[in-house]
Amino acid sequence: MAIVLMILLISLLLGSVPIFIALNLAVLCTMMIFTDMSPMIMIQKSFGGIDKFALMSMPFFIFAANIMVAGGLSERILKWTRSLIGSTKGGLAYTTELACMVFGALSGSSPATVIAMGKMLYPELVKQKYPKGFALGLIASSGSVALLIPPSITLIIYATATGTSVGELFMAGIGAGIVYGLATMVYIFFYARKHELAVDERSSMGEILKNTKEAVWSLLVPIIILGGIYSGVFTPTEAAGVSAVYAIFVGMFIYKEIDLKKLYKICVDSAVTCAQVLVLVTGAQAFGWFLTVARVPQTVTESIIQNIHSPILFLLIINVILLIVGMFMEGIAAIIILAPLFYPIAMKMGIDPVHLGIIMVANLSIGNFTPPFGLNLFVANSVTGVSISKIIPAVMIFVLVSVGGLLAITYIPDISLLLPRLIYH
Template sequence: MITLLIILLLVFLALSVPIYISIGLASFISVLIFSDIIPMVLIQRMFSGLDAISLMALPFFVLAANIMDGGGLSKRILSFSRALVGHLAGGIALTSQVASMFFGSLSGSSPATVIAIGKIMYPELVKGGYSRSFSGGLLASAGAVSLVIPPSITLIIFAAVTGVSVSSLFMGGITAGIVLGLSSIVYIYIYAKKHNIEKDKRASWKELVRSFGKAFWSLLIPVIILGGIYTGIFSPTEAAVVSVVYAFLIGFFVYKELDLKTTFKICIDSAITSAQILVLVSSAQLFGWVLTREQVPQQVSSFMVDNISSVIIFLLLLNVILLIMGMFMEGIAAITVTAPLIFPAAVAMGVDPVHLGVIMVTNLAIGMYTPPFGMNIFVAQTITRLELKEMMPGLCKFLAFNIAGLLLITYIPEISLFLLRFM
């Protein structure tokens, strides 16, 4: 059964069949041919796969991200970021990176971050003397950080698939996301120094305070969300609802860039996005159930434990596999397919579940812009109008520095576990 399942999945993917159909249809055909299970049971498994408390947070975080973008929160974060770091070497590029990290902590969506930051900053980067290749690579890679920094939708999916605490994963994602962002900042600084890029004039204290004041209500969102979770005031799911209400109130009554018509359209778009994600999760849960029923996770776990004695080699292989998968599959799909297989083996080898989740999501974040098929590349191309060959030099250099950051996250567990143990 498993051989047919994998063959069908690969064939459907090669034919460009949508991922959720590829996963679900391959599972249905394999089970119906090799077992006497009736189709209704498979449909029930798909529905029960969505019956997870952690998944309730997903549509609310999607809605919150769209409200933040439509309500003017993202552009105020950009203005504050530029006032904060614009005078440093590589100031405009640093602004893009820092703003992406801020916005990523609000939206949890990598493509959304590329669009929200890129459409404003790309013209500024080119005007500031940065090459188009560098600018395109920066925007594609900076958006990837948002997959790691909480509230990360991909971390929520990992929690739903494996049962690991969402709040613990969020703690690990904070420090890992900062390390990943800093690896890009190092390259930005080196590039700016090498090419003698002109800096912004240093913002005065008055200008800095003014930009902070305008962005203050936007910057409070991660404080409210993460502070509420870690102080026990509300759960991650409740935090998602709070973020929606808060973002709406700020966009509607404080910034006054939302109206009822815009809000209605945002709700429709968010519902469509959430449905697309959840139907994928549903199909993947069926796929995972079939694998579990055939004891594939246990076999993979036993094989790895028996044949790979070194945790260092195991994690290195895991990184390579996930980086390749990240090029072809969106992070949520890759997590739902691979986590049930990898999780038992990793835990059996002594890898901390939170550390594992952060490693997997960081790999998939980098895979989002790894040439030639990373999704963020195509999203960035809609903004930059560059061909892939034009973007490649910039992409590859950011990729090299981010992989260095990934190796630090992989082989220094304290980066992911420091806050968790401290708290």
């Protein structure tokens, strides 16, 4: 039964069938062949999968992110970061990475970060005569950090799939996101010195203060979200609602870049995005349920535990699997399908579920810009106008650099777990 299920799923995916249809159709066909269960059970499991409290925060975070992109918050963050570090050697490259980290904390979306930052920064990188390959690789890769830095939609999906605390995952994502971003910054440091990259004119204290004043409304978003969760003022779901209301206020009344007509369009776009994610979740929940019926998680768990006794080796295997999966599958779909398989094994090996979640999301962050089908490659193509065939060679060094950050996150658990332990235990 399990073999037929997987063959059907892989065949449908290779046939370019949409993922949510492939998941549901594989389950339905296998049920009809091997069991006498009513298809109504699959429907109940599908919709039961989205009837979870943790998922309530997702529509608000998506809505808030879209408001921030349209409301001018990204532009002000860019000006602020550039005034702070633009005058160092390779300063515009540092600005790109840091701006993506900050904007990732606002949007929680990797493609949105590439779009928002790439449109403004790629022309500037070319203008300052940065090597084109370096600029392309940097733009395509830097946005991936948004999957780790809270509020991350992918972390919310992992929490839903495994029952792990969203708050703890968010806190863990701070340390992991910083280390992930620092790996790229270390590479920029050596690259800038080797290639004598251009520098911006040093900003005056007046310019820095002016840009800080303009950006402070944007920078308050992650402070409100994480500060509110940390202090116990509100839950992650309530934090999502507060961030959406705050973003509307800033976009409409402070920066005044959103009117009612634009707000309506943002609402529609956010609803479409949310529906796309949730319909995928329903299919994956049905698939995960049927995997359990076919005893796949139990069989895989028993097999791995009998043959692999080292958590270090197990984590290495997870990294290899996820890096390969990330080349072909979008992060949310991969989390929903694979988290129920890895989670019980990790628990038996004594691996913290929060640490496991961060490792999985870090892998899929890299998958976002790994050839051949990393989503950010196609987003960077649309933003820069450069062909995919030229972007792919440019990102390969950034893939290797990010894998270095991934290994640090994997084998130094305190990078992820220090904050959750301090706050929640």
